[in-house]
Amino acid sequence: MANYTLYSYFRSSCSARLRIILNLKGISYNLVPVNLLKGEQLSESHRALNPSASVPLLVSRRPRDDGFKIGQSVAALEFLEEVHPETPILPPASDAKARAVVRTLVAIVCADTQPVTNLRIMRRVRALGGSAEEWNKELMTDGLRAYEAVAKDHAGKYSFGDGITMADACLLPAAWTAERFGVDLGAFPVISRVVGNLNQHEAVKKAHYFNQPDTPENLRAQ
Numbered sequence: 001m002a003n004y005t006l007y008s009y010f011r012s013s014c015s016a017r018l019r020i021i022l023n024l025k026g027i028s029y030n031l032v033p034v035n036l037l038k039g040e041q042l043s044e045s046h047r048a049l050n051p052s053a054s055v056p057l058l059v060s061r062r063p064r065d066d067g068f069k070i071g072q073s074v075a076a077l078e079f080l081e082e083v084h085p086e087t088p089i090l091p092p093a094s095d096a097k098a099r100a101v102v103r104t105l106v107a108i109v110c111a112d113t114q115p116v117t118n119l120r121i122m123r124r125v126r127a128l129g130g131s132a133e134e135w136n137k138e139l140m141t142d143g144l145r146a147y148e149a150v151a152k153d154h155a156g157k158y159s160f161g162d163g164i165t166m167a168d169a170c171l172l173p174a175a176w177t178a179e180r181f182g183v184d185l186g187a188f189p190v191i192s193r194v195v196g197n198l199n200q201h202e203a204v205k206k207a208h209y210f211n212q213p214d215t216p217e218n219l220r221a222q
């Protein structure tokens with residue numbers, strides 16, 4: 001039996017961060033779908049597991065973890081890195097500057113961009129009479145612009161050098177979502193190159209929105 005359970009929604013960018021890294025590190029997990037459009041994240045039972053009323057939620061059943069729950073994706077990524085350091089997703093601790101760059105890229109996506117474009121925010125924008133699609137397109141473009149400016153001095157095959165880091169796991173699903181909202185990734189040459197490389201990776205293909213157990217039939221990858 002797998003040591004981890006991931007509560008996930010197929011098109012959740014935050015869930016995809018974890019799916020990518022679990023796959024990359026070769027960690028097996030059970031997946032429990034949570035349908036965000038049906039509001040399952042808001043149920044009493046889900047809130048009891050994750051007070052943030054969101055996905056992902058990672059539950060560890062490693063013997064000494066005893067059902068330990070992490071309801072924030074970046075904390076879960078850091079946890080996985082600490083307990084499964086093989087196939088690292090951060091530069092070594094001896095290189096504090098490199099780690100700070102990767103964490104800056106992570107924060108551009110996870111602190112500055114995704115929270116203001118989330119489903120619950122889109123619903124509020126619509127309730128105020130605005131266009132949630134326009135809102136998302138503009139804010140995602142701003143976020144990608146900042147990411148590009150930082151990454152251009154550090155990127156190789158991926159966002160930081162030639163190995164996949166936490167930053168890539170955060171960037172890629174954000175880029176998938178941005179494209180869905182009509183953002184032209186071509187305006188960001190470094191991001192476009194990195195996204196192209198990431199999309200070829202097996203761990204990523206398995207984590208893609210269109211390859212999940214809860215992906216609707218009409219969106220499934222052929």
Ligand SMILES: N[C@@H](CCC(=O)N[C@@H](CS)C(=O)NCC(=O)O)C(=O)O
Nearest residue numbers: 012013014054055072073118119120
């Ligand atoms: N800071 C949280 C954000 C989680 C989050 O916003 N998840 C989205 C999906 S990507 C969600 O569950 N949205 C449901 C909603 O807005 O009601 C994390 O990184 O885990």
